[in-house]
Amino acid sequence: AQSVTQLGSHVSVSEGALVLLRCNYSSSVPPYLFWYVQYPNQGLQLLLKYTSAATLVKGINGFEAEFKKSETSFHLTKPSAHMSDAAEYFCAVSPSGGYNKLIFGAGTRLAVHP
Amino acid sequence: DADVTQTPRNRITKTGKRIMLECSQTKGHDRMYWYRQDPGLGLRLIYYSFDVKDINKGEISDGYSVSRQAQAKFSLSLESAIPNQTALYFCATSGAGLAQETQYFGPGTRLLVL
Numbered sequence: 071a072q073s074v075t076q077l078g079s080h081v082s083v084s085e086g087a088l089v090l091l092r093c094n095y096s097s098s099v100p101p102y103l104f105w106y107v108q109y110p111n112q113g114l115q116l117l118l119k120y121t122s123a124a125t126l127v128k129g130i131n132g133f134e135a136e137f138k139k140s141e142t143s144f145h146l147t148k149p150s151a152h153m154s155d156a157a158e159y160f161c162a163v164s165p166s167g168g169y170n171k172l173i174f175g176a177g178t179r180l181a182v183h184p
Numbered sequence: 185d186a187d188v189t190q191t192p193r194n195r196i197t198k199t200g201k202r203i204m205l206e207c208s209q210t211k212g213h214d215r216m217y218w219y220r221q222d223p224g225l226g227l228r229l230i231y232y233s234f235d236v237k238d239i240n241k242g243e244i245s246d247g248y249s250v251s252r253q254a255q256a257k258f259s260l261s262l263e264s265a266i267p268n269q270t271a272l273y274f275c276a277t278s279g280a281g282l283a284q285e286t287q288y289f290g291p292g293t294r295l296l297v298l
Contacts, residue, residue: 079224102284113188113274113289114227121284160226169234170215170278170285171242174226 072097072163076175083182089133089148091178093161096142103144104162104172105135114160120144122166131155156182187211188290190275196296197265205260205293207275215279216258217287218242218250221272230273233258265297 077092095101102121106114118129125137131154135146144161161175188209197203207216214235219227229242231250239252247269251259262269272294276287 074226104286106289111291113291114276115289116286119284119286164284166284170280170282170287171229171232172227172287174228176224176226 072101072165072173074161074163074173074175076159076161076178078178079176080179080181083151083180085153085182085184086150089146089151089155089180091146091159091161091180093135093144093146093175094142095144095161095163097163097165099168100166102164102166103135103137104164105129105133105144105146106160106162108158108160108177110157117146117159151180151182153182153184156180186291188275188277188288190273190290190293192293193291194294196298198298199266201265203262203265203295205273205275205295207258207260207290209256209275209277209288209290211277211279211288212255213277213279213288214255215277215285216252217276217278218248218258218260219274219276220244220269221274221292227274230260262295262297265295267297270295270297 073096075094104119105117120137128134162172217232218230233239233252275290278285278287
């Protein structure tokens, strides 16, 4: 069975500081991994995804994530937080070889303060 | 105009009532999905449809039913609403349905069952 664990339901950073949101996955087959962002009162929007092409994936708005098979991790980072990054972030896994059925983590709410 | 729309955006209903949430998409996608989001639980799949004639149960289908009226329309019904169905409901679509495909989400319907 596949599962996703996001460490920290709430993360708070200062504007300009490093953003690190943690995601660990469990999958019996090679996974595809996704990060989605949800801004207040909006649906989810894809930030980036790993589909086995390159382990370091760059996404929109300056975010990137690195797939580390040995650590079963796919942590999301951004070098310098901006106030507009305040949102909820979801990590999701989709097992390769199957249909597109996303399994989501519980989410991490990011707060950015001046 | 938004690619994936949901109606209504907010709904308050009473226990035992039947309600329908509607989703429409203009992306031309074959695959459509219904999720519910609960705080601390992330998103969980209720039903998904790979085409008009193919509907499948997701992780938490009990108490829900769906109808795929056309390629572009996918409705979710609560036959007899109960308070623990209070949640934020999202519709999503994807193209080929392969595991690495991006899902595109609607803005959500916030449902309160009294």
